[in-house]
Amino acid sequence: MAGERIRTGITGYDKMLNGGYMPNSVNLISGCSGTGKTLFAVSFIYGGAVKYGERGVYIALEEDVSQLAQNCKAVGMDLESAESGKIKLFDIMSLQKMSASPGEDKTKNNPLDMDTFIDLLKKNAAGAQRIAIDSLVPLSLKYANVNEFRSELFRLRVALKGLGTTSLLTTETLLSSNDVSRFGVEEFLSDSVTLLKPTDDEGSLLRIHKIRGSDHLRDAVRYEITPAGIRVSYDDFKATI
Ligand SMILES: Nc1ncnc2c1ncn2[C@@H]1O[C@H](COP(=O)(O)OP(=O)(O)O)[C@@H](O)[C@H]1O
């Protein structure tokens, strides 16, 4: 029997994970554009709040929160509803405003450095049980080489662990590649890695690449984005990526 798990709230995915994420773990979802990474990340935070009463922080680094809220509503997640009160949403604009020094132009589009980001995280996410960062790609922009970004990601991992939360990070792969991550380093900083892949017949497959310290389903499973949210067909379809 698995120990305590943090259920994502996506039923079939939780079954694949042997119950959910490990408590206080850092989890990566990786896939090319349009595979549903954002919707998985929002489901983790929304499900946490609505189904399990957990406080969550969602940091959207690639879209603004009003756009996000609109997209999520179409798939059954109302981020503005009363039951979403346990969720704090941030986007790049709101983070830049908070980090600007007095008199500085708060609207200028500077990439965030990891120091600033970790500071903001500590100030705004203290007490949260779940954090999603979607995606890591904008956090790489300040760093000219991958080794430097890798060590910055390590600091992010330490900060997330220090907050006592369970977190979900996303990263974007190229459509044509078989890589597990964009920079080839994110997976080393993560306790679990889940891959999302389009199929030739316009479907989508989910595969858990690793979970540190736990068994998991090794097969790929088909999933769909429906008006009622993400449906992972754990019981009725399996295939191999
Ligand atoms: N209301 C909806 N109904 C069905 N599919 C949707 C809906 N909204 C979004 N999608 C699907 O979700 C995908 C986008 O999901 P998203 O999480 O933003 O992807 P990513 O973050 O990986 O780029 C779209 O490609 C679309 O297929």
Ligand SMILES: [Mg+2]
């Ligand atoms: Mg996205």
